[in-house]
Amino acid sequence: MLPFPVAYANLHLHSSCSDSTFRPMHLPRIAKSVGYGAVALTDHETLCGLPEFMAEAEACGLEAITGIEIFAKLDGVSKPIHLIGLDFDPNHPAITGFVQKLIRARNENTRAKFEIAVEKGIFKGITWDDVVRCNPQTDWYYVTQVYFALDAMGIIPLYRRYETNDAAFNSPEAQAVELTVFPMEEVIAAIRQAGGIAVLAHPGESIFPRVREMVDMGLNGIEISHPSITEAASKFAIHAATEYGLYCSGGTDHTGALSSLPGRYAVPAFQGISRQDFGIIKKRSLD
Numbered sequence: 001m002l003p004f005p006v007a008y009a010n011l012h013l014h015s016s017c018s019d020s021t022f023r024p025m026h027l028p029r030i031a032k033s034v035g036y037g038a039v040a041l042t043d044h045e046t047l048c049g050l051p052e053f054m055a056e057a058e059a060c061g062l063e064a065i066t067g068i069e070i071f072a073k074l075d076g077v078s079k080p081i082h083l084i085g086l087d088f089d090p091n092h093p094a095i096t097g098f099v100q101k102l103i104r105a106r107n108e109n110t111r112a113k114f115e116i117a118v119e120k121g122i123f124k125g126i127t128w129d130d131v132v133r134c135n136p137q138t139d140w141y142y143v144t145q146v147y148f149a150l151d152a153m154g155i156i157p158l159y160r161r162y163e164t165n166d167a168a169f170n171s172p173e174a175q176a177v178e179l180t181v182f183p184m185e186e187v188i189a190a191i192r193q194a195g196g197i198a199v200l201a202h203p204g205e206s207i208f209p210r211v212r213e214m215v216d217m218g219l220n221g222i223e224i225s226h227p228s229i230t231e232a233a234s235k236f237a238i239h240a241a242t243e244y245g246l247y248c249s250g251g252t253d254h255t256g257a258l259s260s261l262p263g264r265y266a267v268p269a270f271q272g273i274s275r276q277d278f279g280i281i282k283k284r285s286l287d
Contacts, residue, residue, distance in 0.1 A: 007225065007272025009038035011067065011086060011281075012201065012251025013258055016148070017049035017138040018069075021158075021260040024053035030258050032060040034270065038278050040086055040251070042067035045102035046140035047090050063278070066090050068191075069201065070102060072184040074210065080181045081200070081207070083188065086221065086249060087281060088196025098182075098190035103140050105180035110141050112177045117168035125155055143169050188218040197281060199249045202226040208236045215244045220286070225250030225271040245286050248277045 013027050014020040022030070024041055031039045039062055041053040050066055057064035065087040071080035088095055114131065117123045126149060131141055134149035143165065151158040168174065191198040199221035200207075200214060211222070223229065224237040229250075241248050254261050256269025280286060 006035040006270040007250070008036065008275040009040075009063070009278040010036050010251040010258065010270075010272040011038075011040040011065070011249045011278075012042050012069075012084060012223065012226065012253045013039060013067075014043055014069075014254060015041060015049045015053070016144070017046055018043035018140055019142055019144045020254065021144065022258070023137065024049035025056040027053060027258055028057040028060045028062050028064070032062055034257050036062065036272065037275065038063035038065070040065045040067035042069045042084050042086075042251070044069050044140070044142075045071075045099065045106050046138060047096070047099055048137075048139050050090055063282075065281070066196070068095075068099070070187050070191075071179075071181045072187040073181045074184050074214070077207075077210070081184060082202065083184070083191070083219075084199040084201045084221070084223070084249065085191035085194075086197045086199055086247075088191055088194035090194075092194035094190050094193035095196070098186070101182070107141050109177055109179045110143070110146070113169055113174040114146055116171070116173050116177075117164075120167075120171075120173075122164055122168045123150065123155070126150060126153060184214065185217045188214075192218050192220070197221045197247050197249075199223060199247065202228050202253065203233055203237055205230065205233045205236060208233075208240060211240050211244065215246070219246070221247035221249050221281075223250045224248045225273060226253060227255040227269045227271060228253075247281050247286055248273055249281070 015024040043049050054064050068085045070083050072083050074081050131149040134152040135145045147161045150156040188198040198219050201223050222237050250273045252269045252271050255265045259265050
């Protein structure tokens, strides 16, 4: 018996198809073993892990819904807002077309940073084609995929990634390479047109004055449970969900047993939502 309460549904998870290291098939197995009853894979900007994830969730006897996490631009906010899309049709052209734009923007950004690191001599004996070749599990390439390739080619072991990570990807030159972030209205529209729920992810206390504005854009969900949500923010989120008729969501993201990440992320974390809240999402009771 775990010494921590486990929610019923963990609806914020990442795999090796985006910026974590467990394969999609591993996540349902771990989720089942720690006591979850429902899951969603919400990889950044790609859908390619969903078939494997959904099939394994079914094999494990878990309820599962589709998911994705997307950065969105909101006027007046300097950093991108994180949005989660849940329970959409992954074959709908509204979402597949939009995701292709996201993948193209991300891959161009990562390749530019990678080439800077190669020019500076941080990475040797590897090309961008090698990065793509060594990551057949995904169509989306970021820092994690670069280090997967470096590890596979015997250049830099994965466990020594952090010796070069900052120099390669957090240098002033690398940070100057801008990532295209699309307006929030466009992100929400793509999710909603595919039949999904557009969820504000891990909201901080400072963003709540803008929630009504997002609702007017079509936002129809909010995370109420997440490792980085403070107790006060969780209360604000629950209040916003009640006031605006939003679906409640939540999950562990990059923290805890399902994250595979080290350091401050390697701590007990079993956030998520209740069976009742998950049922409301599945039945679309608020529509």
